[in-house]
Amino acid sequence: MTTKATAARPDAPSGQGERNAASRPDGTANAAAGTHEGEFVVDHVFHGYIAAGRKTEVLNDVSFRIDPGHVACVVGPSGCGKSTLLGLAAGLLRPSGGALRWDGAPVAIGRNPHLGMAFQQPGLFPWMSVRENVAIGLRTRGQTRRDARRIADEFLATVVLADFKDAYPNQLSGGMAQRAGIARALALRPRLLLLDEPFAAVDAFTRLKLQQEFKALLKLDRPTVLFVTHDVPEAIALGDVIVVMTQRPASVQRIIPVTREDRDRASPAYARKLAQTLECLGVTSDVQD
Amino acid sequence: MKRHVHVVMRRIVLPLVGVACVLAVWQATLSWYRLPPIVLPSPWSVATTLGELVRTVAFWHDMGVSLFEFVCGYSIGVVLGVGLGLLMGEWRHFRMAATPVVESLRFVVPFAWIPLTILWFGTSYVGKILLVAYAVFFVMVVSTTRAVAQVEPTLSRVGTMLGMNAWRLAWQVHLRAAAPTLASAARAAAAIGWIAVVAAEYIGASAGLGLMITNAATSLTTSVVIGGMIVIGIVGAGVSAAIGAVSRAWLDYR
Numbered sequence: 319m320t321t322k323a324t325a326a327r328p329d330a331p332s333g334q335g336e337r338n339a340a341s342r343p344d345g346t347a348n349a350a351a352g353t354h355e356g357e358f359v360v361d362h363v364f365h366g367y368i369a370a371g372r373k374t375e376v377l378n379d380v381s382f383r384i385d386p387g388h389v390a391c392v393v394g395p396s397g398c399g400k401s402t403l404l405g406l407a408a409g410l411l412r413p414s415g416g417a418l419r420w421d422g423a424p425v426a427i428g429r430n431p432h433l434g435m436a437f438q439q440p441g442l443f444p445w446m447s448v449r450e451n452v453a454i455g456l457r458t459r460g461q462t463r464r465d466a467r468r469i470a471d472e473f474l475a476t477v478v479l480a481d482f483k484d485a486y487p488n489q490l491s492g493g494m495a496q497r498a499g500i501a502r503a504l505a506l507r508p509r510l511l512l513l514d515e516p517f518a519a520v521d522a523f524t525r526l527k528l529q530q531e532f533k534a535l536l537k538l539d540r541p542t543v544l545f546v547t548h549d550v551p552e553a554i555a556l557g558d559v560i561v562v563m564t565q566r567p568a569s570v571q572r573i574i575p576v577t578r579e580d581r582d583r584a585s586p587a588y589a590r591k592l593a594q595t596l597e598c599l600g601v602t603s604d605v606q607d
Numbered sequence: 608m609k610r611h612v613h614v615v616m617r618r619i620v621l622p623l624v625g626v627a628c629v630l631a632v633w634q635a636t637l638s639w640y641r642l643p644p645i646v647l648p649s650p651w652s653v654a655t656t657l658g659e660l661v662r663t664v665a666f667w668h669d670m671g672v673s674l675f676e677f678v679c680g681y682s683i684g685v686v687l688g689v690g691l692g693l694l695m696g697e698w699r700h701f702r703m704a705a706t707p708v709v710e711s712l713r714f715v716v717p718f719a720w721i722p723l724t725i726l727w728f729g730t731s732y733v734g735k736i737l738l739v740a741y742a743v744f745f746v747m748v749v750s751t752t753r754a755v756a757q758v759e760p761t762l763s764r765v766g767t768m769l770g771m772n773a774w775r776l777a778w779q780v781h782l783r784a785a786a787p788t789l790a791s792a793a794r795a796a797a798a799i800g801w802i803a804v805v806a807a808e809y810i811g812a813s814a815g816l817g818l819m820i821t822n823a824a825t826s827l828t829t830s831v832v833i834g835g836m837i838v839i840g841i842v843g844a845g846v847s848a849a850i851g852a853v854s855r856a857w858l859d860y861r
Binding site: 439 | 759761762764765767768769770771772775780783784786858860
């Protein structure tokens with residue numbers, strides 16, 4: 319029943335020497351240009367860890383590609399390895415097999431100046447004010463103190479935290495802390511943006527508002543985005559493609575493209591996309607016509 | 608007004624009740640067994656002796672020497688202990704190499720080294736300073752190693768994501784995140800360090816509070832012995848409170 323979509327598969331999956339040849343079966347996107355700038359590729363990635371003497375497979379042959387400036391939303395059952403995928407994309411973990419490529423080159427382990435990431439737990443430094451938390455990354459990436467503060471203030475204003483810039487993280491609610499974490503990632507103006515359920519701790523109404531703000535912010539720099547979420551409507555609202563993962567050990571079950579019309583919540587197209595995605599996740603609609 | 612009374616009650620009256628109880632037991636024991644002053648002087652005579660003592664230059668010299676030895680040894684011990692603990696926490700191979708040495712040496716109490724320090728450094732400051740540094744060092748190494756290793760992993764990932772290299776991560780994130788644990792360890796280490804100074808002076812010193820007390824004991828001026836003990840206690844509590852105040856100011860984000 320799962321016709322594995324090839325719409326956004328990585329090029330030359332098993333290619334040894336012919337990777338740069340124009341041998342893309344799908345012939346999408348920047349194939350003609352021959353550059354991989356801004357392109358993020360997950361190429362037959364395996365990942366597992368050994369705990370208590372037992373090997374646990376988390377990712378089992380995951381492949382997909384995000385075109386430059388596009389947003390891919392990864393949805394899947396809890397614990398299927400979505401966060402692991404982000405860790406790999408950020409160079410915080412090393413894959414057991416396969417490769418992740420950014421700009422056509424393998425993702426380096428450790429520091430990656432091109433990327434910004436918002437974590438599931440915001441991970442704000444408790445000894446710094448909210449503003450310092452946003453500014454510190456700009457400082458380590460070479461901005462002057464004054465510029466870092468100015469940019470931090472700007473991005474805190476966009477996530478509606480301007481009044482809390484001098485507060486310490488323990489004075490923030492869960493949703494506010496998450497917003498500060500998003501501001502910290504966005505303020506870096508990354509070319510690759512990785513988000514791990516960034517709106518999870520935010521109430522439903524604020525979440526919708528933040529999604530809109532977020533879309534507007536993306537227009538600014540057009541980063542390539544890998545967005546992990548539980549929320550299918552959110553995936554439709556923000557994604558250019560939805561990558562549906564299977565249960566652990568996870569592989570890609572389906573890649574669902576999202577069009578402009580699909581995002582109109584009042585349209586039948588939206589309902590169809592929602593139903594289709596949910597069905598992939600094993601949720602069928604009870605009411606049949 | 609009512610609130611003010613409450614504060615006075617808690618800050619002044621209640622602590623005094625504790626002190627008064629001890630003094631009462633002391634005086635009662637003395638009267639009940641009819642002990643001569645040479646065995647146990649009265650609280651009042653100890654107080655008068657202390658009053659006389661603090662007017663002598665020798666007392667302040669002894670106090671100064673003890674505090675000097677303590678401050679030097681404590682600083683050395685904290686800096687080296689935190690430094691080594693950070694290295695052990697960050698660098699797994701180093702931890703594996705250093706753990707057997709640290710784990711076995713930390714159970715050799717500082718006092719076991721006193722004969723050797725006297726043999727090597729005589730009754731000079733150096734031996735005491737090293738002894739305090741030694742005592743403080745192990746407290747700090749063990750707690751720093753543990754605190755650094757237990758830092759929330761998300762904070763390390765955030766640091767890497769923000770572009771920090773290993774040194775910055777260790778220094779700006781791990782050590783800073785461990786600060787609350789280190790502050791309480793530093794306070795515990797101060798108590799142990801202060802005990803080590805005085806104990807070392809009891810056995811061999813040319814000046815210091817410990818020497819003052821042993822001299823008084825040999826000349827059977829018991830009130831000076833007890834007065835000296837009280838001074839040691841008060842100074843120790845003062846040092847501990849000072850370190851507590853400094854660390855609270857530094858950790859005001861909590």
